[in-house]
Amino acid sequence: MRINAHSEILEDILFVIYPLIILFGLYVILAGTKAPGGGFQGGAILVAVFMSRYLVFPITMEGLNFLKKLDKVILILVIVSAFVYLITGFNDTTDLFKSIYNTLMGILIGVKVGSGLTVIFYTFIDIEGGDTD
Amino acid sequence: MIEKIFYVILIIFAFFSVQTPKLRRSVVYLAVFSAVSAFTYILMGAPDAALAEAVIGSTIATVIYLAALNKYRVFMVYLTDEKRERHQEEHISRRKESILLAIENFCILRELEPQIIYTVDSVDKIKEKPGWDLIVSKNSGNYVLHGREQNYHVMALKEEWEGKQRKQVEFIIEKEHE
Amino acid sequence: MREVISNIIIIISLIFILTGVFGLYRFRNFYSRIAIASYIDTAGYLLLMLGVIVRSGVTWFSAKVILITVIVVLINPVVTHSIARSAYHGGYRIENEGSHD
Amino acid sequence: MIEVASYLITVLIAITAIRIIIGPTVWDRLLGFNIVLSKILMLIVLFSMIFDKTYLLDIAITYALIGFVSTLFIARFLKDRGRI
Numbered sequence: 001m002r003i004n005a006h007s008e009i010l011e012d013i014l015f016v017i018y019p020l021i022i023l024f025g026l027y028v029i030l031a032g033t034k035a036p037g038g039g040f041q042g043g044a045i046l047v048a049v050f051m052s053r054y055l056v057f058p059i060t061m062e063g064l065n066f067l068k069k070l071d072k073v074i075l076i077l078v079i080v081s082a083f084v085y086l087i088t089g090f091n092d093t094t095d096l097f098k099s100i101y102n103t104l105m106g107i108l109i110g111v112k113v114g115s116g117l118t119v120i121f122y123t124f125i126d127i128e129g130g131d132t133d
Numbered sequence: 134m135i136e137k138i139f140y141v142i143l144i145i146f147a148f149f150s151v152q153t154p155k156l157r158r159s160v161v162y163l164a165v166f167s168a169v170s171a172f173t174y175i176l177m178g179a180p181d182a183a184l185a186e187a188v189i190g191s192t193i194a195t196v197i198y199l200a201a202l203n204k205y206r207v208f209m210v211y212l213t214d215e216k217r218e219r220h221q222e223e224h225i226s227r228r229k230e231s232i233l234l235a236i237e238n239f240c241i242l243r244e245l246e247p248q249i250i251y252t253v254d255s256v257d258k259i260k261e262k263p264g265w266d267l268i269v270s271k272n273s274g275n276y277v278l279h280g281r282e283q284n285y286h287v288m289a290l291k292e293e294w295e296g297k298q299r300k301q302v303e304f305i306i307e308k309e310h311e
Numbered sequence: 312m313r314e315v316i317s318n319i320i321i322i323i324s325l326i327f328i329l330t331g332v333f334g335l336y337r338f339r340n341f342y343s344r345i346a347i348a349s350y351i352d353t354a355g356y357l358l359l360m361l362g363v364i365v366r367s368g369v370t371w372f373s374a375k376v377i378l379i380t381v382i383v384v385l386i387n388p389v390v391t392h393s394i395a396r397s398a399y400h401g402g403y404r405i406e407n408e409g410s411h412d
Numbered sequence: 413m414i415e416v417a418s419y420l421i422t423v424l425i426a427i428t429a430i431r432i433i434i435g436p437t438v439w440d441r442l443l444g445f446n447i448v449l450s451k452i453l454m455l456i457v458l459f460s461m462i463f464d465k466t467y468l469l470d471i472a473i474t475y476a477l478i479g480f481v482s483t484l485f486i487a488r489f490l491k492d493r494g495r496i
Binding site for chain 2: 041051
Binding site for chain 3: 421424439446450451457
């Protein structure tokens with residue numbers, strides 16, 4: 001049914017664009033303390049990589065269950081690390097430690113948002129959206 | 134001054150995205166709305182919110198709306214006119230064909246998403262294509278509607294219109310040989 | 312001196328952009344509309360960025376603007392191609408023989 | 413000159429919005445959306461020059477890198493008769 005699913009021009013250009021999107025997403029996550037951005041925005045940019053992958057290969061992704069488990073594990077990690085930061089006396093230490101903690105938190109939130117939105121996207125495409133007839 | 138122009142554009146797009154009967158138009162309007170609102174966040178001095186709106190609202194939400202529209206079945210209507218060589222643009226925008234308005238009303242009642250395509254190919258050539266639901270061909274004032282028997286929406290349309298005694302409409306239903 | 316050159320380049324680019332938007336309403340045919348609008352839009356974009364770079368000089372600002380320009384030059388034609396291809400494969404054939412555009 | 417350019421581009425966005433609303437087919441609307449996106453990209457660069465804030469260019473890079481995905485998805489949705 002799907003005649004001419006995509007054009008070759010689109011495929012060639014997207015392979016050039018992929019690394020740029022990944023690099024820019026990592027930049028937004030890591031520079032979140034000084035420039036606009038942070039974990040949430042950077043994770044959402046990384047989802048666009050999977051979306052443009054779907055434009056070229058319209059198939060479901062393998063390892064979706066792994067992403068679901070990763071999502072839950074990192075949610076627990078975020079909560080636990082915040083409690084550890086509050087309960088122990090680390091928040092009285094130097095600014096260097098605080099900036100390291102902020103960067104670590106940004107990376108955790110970025111991975112959590114990226115995996116969660118990817119799972120939502122593929123679930124919508126496969127299960128909810130299928131035209132069965 | 135610049136902010137006021139953008140506020141007016143935002144209000145207009147919000148109004149039209151709610152008011153339009155076709156959902157695929159509404160998706161495009163909402164994408165424009167998100168893109169413009171992300172710029173107004175910059176003008177208000179909130180670059181963090183602008184970044185989040187540009188990514189989430191303009192890209193991810195649009196794709197998820199489209200995935201939700203997938204559940205809506207699309208009803209393909211081809212309008213062909215063999216006598217006229219080409220379609221004029223004014224002809225499309227003014228919507229002179231009253232039968233198209235009737236078909237759109239029918240589709241909205243039955244929760245279908247009508248997609249109308251103007252073409253100049255002959256009927257047999259359209260039938261070779263894989264996906265069509267209804268072909269309307271105009272023949273000296275009369276309309277001839279081609280449909281398939283296993284498409285129950287077309288059969289419902291036929292039943293509804295034959296009760297009303299529309300004179301200039303004629304149905305040709307193609308039976309499946311299996 | 313640099314400001315004068317950049318002002319001239321920006322004025323030329325504004326004329327290009329204005330012509331592109333005017334072409335959206337001038338033509339009565341979708342395929343000529345999409346061709347004219349995207350060509351002139353990309354040309355005006357390049358000239359505007361050139362004017363901004365000349366005004367700013369050799370700074371980090373110029374480097375980032377050059378990066379944005381490279382990305383747009385890569386992506387914009389692909390998007391135009393994709394829209395026109397979608398219209399053609401969707402069965403939208405329309406030509407206007409009446410006017411001499 | 414840069415202020416004049418930003419005012420003019422703002423007016424042009426409003427004029428393009430009329431084409432999005434009255435456009436006879438849905439592909440015209442998509443073309444208008446693409447043009448509005450590139451105009452907003454120009455405006456962000458100009459405002460970043462006026463206010464002298466370089467970090468606004470990050471948002472411009474986001475528009476340039478991510479904005480095309482939704483246009484491509486809508487185009488494919490219209491071509492494949494309602495499937496993504």
